[in-house]
Amino acid sequence: MLLAMALTLWSSIFLIIKVGYCYVNLSRKKGTVASQSSTHEGAFLASRSIDGNKGQTYRECSHTALGHSIAWFQVDLGGEYSLESVKIYYRNDANWCPYRFRQFYLDVSNGSAGSTTTLTSQRKRCYKDNTTALATPPSVIDISCKETARYVIVETTYNAQEAIYLNLSGPVLEICEIEVYGCSVGRYGESCSRCHGCSTCDIISGACPCSDTCVNSACNTSNEYCTEGCITGYWGKMCKSQCSQYCIGNTCEQGNGMCTTGCADFYYGYTCEHQCDPQYSPRSCDRVTGVCSGCNTGYYSQFCNRTCSPYCKSGTCDAHNGHCNGGCKTNWAGDLCENK
Known part of the structure; x- marks a missing residue:
């Protein structure tokens, strides 16, 4: 009995270790570039945050300049990746707590933070900090962010002058290191090997996601094909195509989309596509x-x-x-x- 419990415990520990290290730190791959909205004294460059040094003192961190209405920092991965999590190491000197880190938010996007054509609505938000003075956020924070994107953006409009111990102007970011974990799109697992027959899959197991347009959301997880048919209004192997709006009863054949009960008045054709x-x-x-x-x-x-x-x-x-x-x-x- 004790032996069995011990084996179960070790299996659980092994699984945790395996899952914890199954992703690649994309921040350290060749081609990844860090940038920020401004640079304090022209010297505290964004590149410090992806150099592998996890020290959290002033001289080890990137730093945006004072006097602006917004501060942002971003990691450009060079292309879309399937993300899992983001870990941020913020400045935390002995006498300098992370006051400026309050109210920050973490977004991902396929558009750069500095682009005038990228709208906030085009981003996906993974996290928003709600810390208020006198409390401060943790100086090291690990954020789950299961999205597909090219850019990872840390941004804030919080004015640190609100903190009673500081007399500073405007929002500022002081990021010492950022680790973005994930895999190439369409890959998964400990070594990020390919998915089994689908374009995207579970980043750990490699299983293809079943569409909610499959009956009972049931599918073959190796190729996403629905195994119990499509819900009303959809057709195709993965039930991702919609029946014509002119099919009577919004029903059609799963294999070819042909309207099964005829066309609405004034329409004709196999899929009621003609008027x-x-x-x-x-x-x-x-x-x-x-x-x-x-x-x-x-x-x-x-x-x-x-x-x-x-x-x-x-x-x-x-x-x-x-x-x-x-x-x-x-x-x-x-x-x-x-x-x-």
């Missing part, structure tokens, strides 16, 4: 060909898209061939009254 001509009378047509069941007065042809001659004596013509009913007006002749 019957407005001159059909009544406005209905063959489900497959679109051939009309009858034309409005003054129109003819199988699609009712031709007008009767204006020289038909009665103003009407045969719905199939356009021959004028009742002959032609004076001075006109021919089956379609086309000859003067």
Whole structure:
């Protein structure tokens, strides 16, 4: 009994260790670049935060300048990655607590923080600190951030002058080291090996996510194919395509999207993608060909898209061939009254 408990404990410890170290620190890979909104004294560069030194004293940290309305710091990974977590080491000298770190937020995005074309709405927020004076956030903070993005952005508008022990102007960031953990998009596991047949997968197990448009959210996790069919309104192997809005009952075949119960009034085609001509009378047509069941007065042809001659004596013509009913007006002749 004791042996079994011991084995279980060691298995749990092994799993924790394995999971804890299964991601790559993307901040330290070749091509990763750190930048910030401004640089204090022109010397406390953003690159200090990705040099591998986890020291938290003044001279070891990056530092934005005073006197601005916003301070931001970002890591550019050079491309999209599947992120897992972000760990931040903030300045924490013996007599200098992380006052300036209050109210910061962590966003990820595919647009740079410094780009005028990147909107806040295009970011995804992983964390927002709500610490108020006199309390301070932890100087080392590990944040879960399971997103896919290129840029990791730390930002603040908090004015540290609110702290009673400081007399400073404007928001400031002092980041000593930042570690961004994750894998390349489409990879997972201890060595970030490839997913099994899907574009994105669980970063630990490699399992493909099942779409919530699968019946009972059930799918083959190796390829994302729904195993119990699609919920109403969707079709395809992964149930990600929507049935035509003109399918009666919003239902269609899972394999090809063909409307299973016919088309709404005025529409035709296998997926009800075509609209019957407005001159059909009544406005209905063959489900497959679109051939009309009858034309409005003054129109003819199988699609009712031709007008009767204006020289038909009665103003009407045969719905199939356009021959004028009742002959032609004076001075006109021919089956379609086309000859003067």
